[in-house]
Amino acid sequence: MSNLFSHCEFLISAYKTSQLPDDDGMEIAFAGRSNSGKSTTINALTNHRGLAKVSKTPGRTQLFNCFEFKPNKRLVDLPGYGYAKVPIKMKKHWEKEIDSYLMNRESLIGVVIIMDIRHPMKSFDEQMLTWAHESGLHSHVLLNKADKLNNNDTKKSLMKVTKAIAKYSSSTTCQVFSALRKTGTAELSQVISPWFDKQS
Ligand SMILES: Nc1nc2c(ncn2[C@@H]2O[C@H](COP(=O)(O)OP(=O)(O)O)[C@@H](O)[C@H]2O)c(=O)[nH]1
Ligand SMILES: [Mg+2]
Numbered sequence: 001m002s003n004l005f006s007h008c009e010f011l012i013s014a015y016k017t018s019q020l021p022d023d024d025g026m027e028i029a030f031a032g033r034s035n036s037g038k039s040t041t042i043n044a045l046t047n048h049r050g051l052a053k054v055s056k057t058p059g060r061t062q063l064f065n066c067f068e069f070k071p072n073k074r075l076v077d078l079p080g081y082g083y084a085k086v087p088i089k090m091k092k093h094w095e096k097e098i099d100s101y102l103m104n105r106e107s108l109i110g111v112v113i114i115m116d117i118r119h120p121m122k123s124f125d126e127q128m129l130t131w132a133h134e135s136g137l138h139s140h141v142l143l144n145k146a147d148k149l150n151n152n153d154t155k156k157s158l159m160k161v162t163k164a165i166a167k168y169s170s171s172t173t174c175q176v177f178s179a180l181r182k183t184g185t186a187e188l189s190q191v192i193s194p195w196f197d198k199q200s
Helices: 038-046 087-102 122-133 151-166 183-198
Strands: 010-015 026-032 064-070 075-076 110-114 139-146 173-176
Touching: 010 139, 026 038, 026 183, 038 064, 038 075, 038 110, 038 183, 064 173, 087 122, 110 122, 122 139, 139 151, 139 183, 173 183
Parallel strands: 026 075, 026 110, 110 139, 139 173
Antiparallel strands: 010 064, 064 075
């Protein structure tokens, strides 16, 4: 199925925010704990297996990976956070870089926050929701790996998280997702495509 993001190309991997593409146009970031499925989600959305590298070793996708789907319109795969086995020095580096990206990036218009549906709303997820709300960014939550739960537990988790995010922002949306099975990609595309309509 084709969508706005179907012709997406890899642009650059940045170790530091200073190596990112020029801060022009519009981009959205995919944020989430390490191993939550950020890269798999980008591959499902763009229908391009292997576009974003899916990590075999959790915590190792430690780069800002940038993809362009239209001139000056980008998707950014953020480094994962919250992986215990990453050395403390590396953690500090990434906290600093992610903070700097979120605070200073003019072209950033929204964030897709990816959570494991079995372990949603961890502290960094809450920080991201608060921060997105305070910064006036669009935000959408994916409850990923829904293939791991039965229908009943899926519904329960969706209800619980929908209620919880309402405390952060009335405009944040939330959906069930499986990057592996690609269930929910049409809904994801419908939610985030309009974010790019307005020239900022
Ligand atoms: N069962 C299941 N596994 C998934 C799903 N999405 C990602 N994964 C797996 O979770 C692991 C981490 O995925 P990755 O996209 O690299 O996560 P990232 O660290 O957030 O970029 C990989 O082994 C993926 O195959 C999903 O929807 N369902
Ligand atoms: Mg990744």
